[in-house]
Amino acid sequence: MTNFTRRSFLKSTGAVAGACVFTSLVPLSAKANVKGKGVLTASRMGPLYAMVKDGKLVATEGALPKTVPNSLQTTGPDQVHTKARIKYPMVRKSYLENPENPALPRGKDEYVRVSWDEAMKLVHDQHMRIRGKYGDETVFAGAYGWRSSGVLHKGRELLRRYMSLAGGYTSHLGDYSTGATQVIMPHVMGSIEVYEQQTTHPVVMESSDVVVMWGMNPMNTLKIAWTSTENSGIEFFHQLKKSGKTVICIDPMRSETIDFFGDAAQWIAPHPFTDTAMMLGVAYSLVDKKKHDKSFLDKYTVGYDKFEEYLLGKSDGIPKTPAWAEDICGVPAKQIETLADIFSGNRTMLMSGWSMQRQQHGEQRHWMLATLAAMLGQIGLPGGGFGLSYHYSNGGNPTRDGGVLPAMGATVGKAGKSGARSASKEAVNALPVARIVEALENPGKKYMHNGHELTFPELKLVWWTGGGNFTHHQDTNRLVKAWQTLELSVVSEIYWTAAAKHADVVFPITTSFERNDMTMTGDYSKAHIVPMPKVIEPQFESRSDFEVFAGMSELLIPGEGRAIFTEGKEEMDWLKYFYDEAAKGAKRARVRMPKFNQFWDTNELIEMKPNKKNEKFVRHAGFRKDPIMNPLGTPSGKIEIFSKTIEGFGLQDCPPHATWMEPDEYKGSAKKDELTMITSHSADRLHSQFNYAKLREQYAIANREPISININDAKARGISNGDLVRAFNDRGQILVGALVTDGIKQGTVCVHEGAWPDLDENGLCRNGGPNVLTRDIPTSRLANGCAANSSLVRIEKFKGKAPGLMAFTPPKNG
Numbered sequence: 001m002t003n004f005t006r007r008s009f010l011k012s013t014g015a016v017a018g019a020c021v022f023t024s025l026v027p028l029s030a031k032a033n034v035k036g037k038g039v040l041t042a043s044r045m046g047p048l049y050a051m052v053k054d055g056k057l058v059a060t061e062g063a064l065p066k067t068v069p070n071s072l073q074t075t076g077p078d079q080v081h082t083k084a085r086i087k088y089p090m091v092r093k094s095y096l097e098n099p100e101n102p103a104l105p106r107g108k109d110e111y112v113r114v115s116w117d118e119a120m121k122l123v124h125d126q127h128m129r130i131r132g133k134y135g136d137e138t139v140f141a142g143a144y145g146w147r148s149s150g151v152l153h154k155g156r157e158l159l160r161r162y163m164s165l166a167g168g169y170t171s172h173l174g175d176y177s178t179g180a181t182q183v184i185m186p187h188v189m190g191s192i193e194v195y196e197q198q199t200t201h202p203v204v205m206e207s208s209d210v211v212v213m214w215g216m217n218p219m220n221t222l223k224i225a226w227t228s229t230e231n232s233g234i235e236f237f238h239q240l241k242k243s244g245k246t247v248i249c250i251d252p253m254r255s256e257t258i259d260f261f262g263d264a265a266q267w268i269a270p271h272p273f274t275d276t277a278m279m280l281g282v283a284y285s286l287v288d289k290k291k292h293d294k295s296f297l298d299k300y301t302v303g304y305d306k307f308e309e310y311l312l313g314k315s316d317g318i319p320k321t322p323a324w325a326e327d328i329c330g331v332p333a334k335q336i337e338t339l340a341d342i343f344s345g346n347r348t349m350l351m352s353g354w355s356m357q358r359q360q361h362g363e364q365r366h367w368m369l370a371t372l373a374a375m376l377g378q379i380g381l382p383g384g385g386f387g388l389s390y391h392y393s394n395g396g397n398p399t400r401d402g403g404v405l406p407a408m409g410a411t412v413g414k415a416g417k418s419g420a421r422s423a424s425k426e427a428v429n430a431l432p433v434a435r436i437v438e439a440l441e442n443p444g445k446k447y448m449h450n451g452h453e454l455t456f457p458e459l460k461l462v463w464w465t466g467g468g469n470f471t472h473h474q475d476t477n478r479l480v481k482a483w484q485t486l487e488l489s490v491v492s493e494i495y496w497t498a499a500a501k502h503a504d505v506v507f508p509i510t511t512s513f514e515r516n517d518m519t520m521t522g523d524y525s526k527a528h529i530v531p532m533p534k535v536i537e538p539q540f541e542s543r544s545d546f547e548v549f550a551g552m553s554e555l556l557i558p559g560e561g562r563a564i565f566t567e568g569k570e571e572m573d574w575l576k577y578f579y580d581e582a583a584k585g586a587k588r589a590r591v592r593m594p595k596f597n598q599f600w601d602t603n604e605l606i607e608m609k610p611n612k613k614n615e616k617f618v619r620h621a622g623f624r625k626d627p628i629m630n631p632l633g634t635p636s637g638k639i640e641i642f643s644k645t646i647e648g649f650g651l652q653d654c655p656p657h658a659t660w661m662e663p664d665e666y667k668g669s670a671k672k673d674e675l676t677m678i679t680s681h682s683a684d685r686l687h688s689q690f691n692y693a694k695l696r697e698q699y700a701i702a703n704r705e706p707i708s709i710n711i712n713d714a715k716a717r718g719i720s721n722g723d724l725v726r727a728f729n730d731r732g733q734i735l736v737g738a739l740v741t742d743g744i745k746q747g748t749v750c751v752h753e754g755a756w757p758d759l760d761e762n763g764l765c766r767n768g769g770p771n772v773l774t775r776d777i778p779t780s781r782l783a784n785g786c787a788a789n790s791s792l793v794r795i796e797k798f799k800g801k802a803p804g805l806m807a808f809t810p811p812k813n814g
């Protein structure tokens, strides 16, 4: 790693090139290969060196120091050269034959290669027809997803820029990650908590005695970050392991993190989806032993008395005792009591991941965690309270001083030459991101969302770019059916994913190695600016999202559209502009950044300046110090253990204080043979990304996605390690490979999310995509969040001839 320290900057200023001469529009690879490490670029899994040989990307490796290897950093060559790539613009045969009334179903047709001009003209014409006939809100530009890193090539925003020029679109609300928590927490804490800076790593190291990881697998989920990881989170947990602090992991599965900690952590395994009950048991024990902090509750919270009536069973006749909790969550009452003692007797940081809110009634989980933390009275103290982002994008790494890169916006900022249609319209409707299938099935239906009545639009055109919606969405068979109601489905993708295989028109997109971009590292730390130069020419006929939508805009407004869309700035102009904006901020913070050309040509990252004050940041410290001067953003200004606002919404599935409600599908409702399925995030993928990569050989079992099964559950079904297994329920069936283990709670199976759906003619997914089995329900009508972790399944040893895997094979002619 090379840092631009002040000294090295001064030394090198002599080499600054003249204004705006870009010497790097051709790939930097030749020059960088001479240096021996490859070209410095970046990805979600961190800054990378990319090595090119004979026109091929042959290796990628992490460019920042690290103590724990990150398998994902090696996937570069597979990303560029996999056989699963889309080579040319392609149109579904029946669609090409009759675009206004194409034969169905989508998902079974052949594809026909067309030229870019033909494909774009076809989409333009049909887009205009549909918009003209049905209206702007029938065009969906939600396009949720984890497209590659970069501040310029942001598929969704670029799509929206184009769609705003065309007159508007239906957008999305929230995300799949934290749908429930980001809506409930503002009512409780006055902030979303999930994407906010945490009490810092140094403060936790110094002040916490006990660290709890409640449903959290940071050694896995910190391999990536939304911008680009700077490795600090994994390094922190590495240090935590060595610190001798009490570490408690509450997880139905012995995760990678629990494995990593080994004897340095205690593993407690509840049944999935029952954490609210378990936390209530801990809370009851606190009250029982008078260990809850009454003065904190009086001063900083509202509504505790009402909650306590519920907790003690005064309002519903059911005291939430540890024994009551044990019955539901399967953790011994004694252990629950011990947890209450440990938490209250020590400075305790309750960290939590997000899987437990990606469930039916997901809102209750973190509401209950915040309630528990309030009862412990340590919120706002160094090393105490709770934190919902220690497992994500390096939350807790102190924020640095310096430049922050702006990024491509979803709205065109400046009028074009004629000014004609330059004013962009914002979205004309929006739906909760994970309710897309419900929307397709129920156009015009009214529903509640966070206290508002909203109406589902009648969607006719969906354009997805930068997301794997056929992989990320629940109940795949229901999705496939709903998709047939569209008049046009366009997918901009790098690979022949299930989404691409169900589209009418498919545009081949470049990988991040085939275009110029830039990124910050550290979503919270803002630690570096990293160049992302093109290291290899676009493969086949792929184009960047920027190029595609600039081209589409030109069709929209001939002669001017491109210039309006781009605001007169091409790829490198935008990068220079973003960089210069960041440099202004850096200057104010007294961090020097070299001129853009020098930055780009030297191909080195810029490191921002540590800030001593930020290193001591304690979440909610201001509120604790003076709740009158620093109130929370809740109606009362305090922590709302009982929320009058939510009471006012009158929702059956989201009561006004944290409540245990039985999910429809969980251990307690399971019929004989049924197992609870969790669908955690994979250590060797970013969702569905890299499922095609060589890494798969290391984790696939019987050439399918693995299913973790408890030894006893496997034995009862005659299943051995390595067997091909059919997992099924009323929603579908998948083929998976048995991973028989004592590292998962009996009665639970885990199939990681992200295996590409690969449905055969009987609706059997040959690759083991778990969303074929998951339920597509909202967390509640408060947040309408994704509730992917809410399913029961059955499993059996697969009999008969195993069908071949087609997931990564392009369709005929593809």
Ligand SMILES: Nc1nc2c(c(=O)[nH]1)N[C@H]1C(S)=C(S)[C@@H](COP(=O)(O)OP(=O)(O)OC[C@H]3O[C@@H](n4cnc5c(=O)[nH]c(N)nc54)[C@H](O)[C@@H]3O)O[C@H]1N2
Binding pocket: 144, 145, 146, 147, 148, 153, 155, 176, 177, 178, 358, 465, 466, 467, 468, 469, 471, 472, 473, 474, 492, 493, 494, 495, 497, 509, 510, 511, 512, 545, 679, 680, 681, 686, 687, 688, 689, 753, 754, 770, 771, 774, 786, 788, 789
């Ligand atoms: N059962 C279950 N389902 C889940 C979850 C779960 O826990 N369980 N988790 C949910 C969560 S939290 C999330 S965030 C979602 C994730 O869902 P997604 O974010 O949709 O998942 P990815 O697989 O990352 O999809 C990104 C896609 O973008 C493509 N891509 C990459 N770069 C570019 C680019 O520059 N341009 C274009 N056009 N395409 C590009 C990739 O090839 C890939 O297909 O999944 C959700 N689904």
Ligand SMILES: Nc1nc2c(c(=O)[nH]1)N[C@H]1C(S)=C(S)[C@@H](COP(=O)(O)OP(=O)(O)OC[C@H]3O[C@@H](n4cnc5c(=O)[nH]c(N)nc54)[C@H](O)[C@@H]3O)O[C@H]1N2
Binding pocket: 176, 177, 178, 214, 215, 216, 217, 220, 221, 222, 223, 224, 250, 251, 252, 253, 255, 270, 271, 272, 273, 274, 275, 352, 353, 354, 355, 356, 391, 392, 678, 679, 680, 681, 682, 683, 684, 685, 686, 687, 789
């Ligand atoms: N390597 C890698 N890293 C990623 C991602 C990825 O796909 N791959 N995705 C990124 C994204 S978009 C997101 S949103 C985050 C996701 O972050 P999370 O949502 O926190 O991740 P998960 O893997 O779903 O779950 C974390 C842990 O919760 C456990 N768990 C599951 N159900 C329950 C339950 O009911 N109770 C309890 N106590 N524990 C439970 C799982 O076994 C797992 O160990 O990760 C991010 N980081």
Ligand SMILES: [Mo]
Binding pocket: 176, 177, 178
């Ligand atoms: Mo996510």
